[in-house]
Amino acid sequence: MGNTTAEPLVNIQNLTFRRGERVIYDDMSMQFRRGKVTAIMGPSGIGKTTLLRLIGGQLKPDSGHIWFDGVDIPALGRNDLYQARKKMSMLFQSGALFSDMSVFDNVAFPIREHTKLPEEIIRMMVLMKLEAVGLRGARDLMPGELSGGMARRAALARAIALDPQLIMYDEPFAGQDPISMGVIVRLIRSLNDALGLTSIVVSHDVNEVMSIADYVYVVAERRVIGHGTPQQLRVHESPLVQQFLQGLADGPVPFHFKAADYAGELMELKD
């Protein structure tokens, strides 16, 4: 496996993953190209976060390959997996900041864990990362004192602390007010381009995703139902893709949860 730019950084081949009896993914394949922002969209509850955990090696698929920079993640032993993880990072939905450390120490955490750099250099690195997300002034605050949007930005600074190749965003827009949403949308794009990252964004916020993604996969019913650039997707012929993109209440995904016949059930009550 070479490091050529043509080679996708992450290549998922024929992935099948079950949780107990339930099949989450059935023979699914996806490619994430280097230097691009690739989005995975889909209705909630289809295991988008699960996919990120599979790429991160926290879960093992039942079958299939997940190639990351030339190594097959599910086949790695513990030490190799930890080595591979140093090249990727993940922004959790909750931010997952360590609540017993200040913002500064949170961002310094991966640097201190993985390098033996002197404290002055760590300070410089941390301040640079915090400046990039606009939180240099908040370095002495504790995570509990941050707003939701600020916490996510602080977590983002931590995620890029060691200049990873890959950064995975788990629902980065969920529960954000319009202003911090705009800030995060801009940050994802600008960090990706400025740092030469490869980004995977998992989200169901259609407009935000369509505005920054280079390529989009729409996942539903255990498989990819449509993929392409945002322009291609807007004219995609699949009714399911269109229902999702336009946010229609009824369509191939029914508004009603599976139930017995309505009239029949109402009559039953009378008896």
Add this chain to the structure above:
Amino acid sequence: MLDKLQQLGAATIASVQGFGRAALMVLGALWGRPRFVKAWPLYIKQFYVVGVLSLLIIVVSGLFIGMVLALQGYTVLSKFGAEQMLGPLVALSLLRELGPVVTALLFAGRAGSALTAEIGLMKATEQLSGMEMMAVDPLRRVIAPRFWAGVVCMPLLALIFNAVGILGGHLVGVDWLGVDAGGYWSAMQANVDLHEDVLNGVIKSMVFAFLVTVIALHKGFDAVPTSEGISQATTQTVVTASLAVLGFDFVLTAVMFGG
């Protein structure tokens, strides 16, 4: 009948699986070269949180238990004119039984429940996952310092409990009820054996320390990451740890002092 049998089987399998996961957790935390040099601030912090902050409850309880022992013991002993045996009575009860056991129960309630809740919440807020994704092993980073803090601190707390309890006994027996001070100490000196009594008590509290700490860490690490799951895990820590301590106390007592 078959249903009951099946439930019993399922419960047995579940608890054996629990033992397995707890053992894996401890092995994972202790495997490999310990990083005391780089991680010493973490260890200091946990020793403070787990050990030093438990001091107050241990000292106060020890004092009162010693005082009660002296009060109760005096009533019986004075009937036989054996008040001078109050010293050994207080010391032996504390060193052999009450010190290790009560310390372990208090420790489970004070530090054990806090450990479970803390780790459970770290799990629920994805801090443990986040650490894993940053290529930092949460077992080594989070579990190991807490494990050592619990295992080292609890026997020390039990010794402090004993010492304070003996002073409490002195307070009531000698200063209040008028037992001869020299008699209190010299009878204690003559009747308490370093090996038989003090050391066995320390061994007991080391076993309890391991039990309580591992149960607390395991329950937190295995908690269902919801608010309900964490509250259940915390309760389970206190209940399971207390029962384990009392059960093992009987076994250890039978082995050490029984024959």
